[in-house]
Amino acid sequence: MNRSRGRLDARENARDHSDLAASLNARIAIVAFIIVCQLWALTAALDAWLGASPAEVWLLLGFQVLAFLSVLLISRSSPKE
Numbered sequence: 001m002n003r004s005r006g007r008l009d010a011r012e013n014a015r016d017h018s019d020l021a022a023s024l025n026a027r028i029a030i031v032a033f034i035i036v037c038q039l040w041a042l043t044a045a046l047d048a049w050l051g052a053s054p055a056e057v058w059l060l061l062g063f064q065v066l067a068f069l070s071v072l073l074i075s076r077s078s079p080k081e
Helices: 018-050 054-076
Strands: none
Touching: 018 054
């Protein structure tokens, strides 16, 4: 009765699955970068809102939506075993 505990078994180390570990680390780095960009866009949108510049606010809102959707796609993607 050999049960699988997910993609990476706790008893195995990263050397056994170096490609999966590298893929996971790359996805984490990309998502972290996108989140930092979203924080920047949020401050820029607030500044544009307070400066009465609605065109910039809508552009930054569009960026926020695209960034959110891209993070969803990245988090759903997984390497094939």
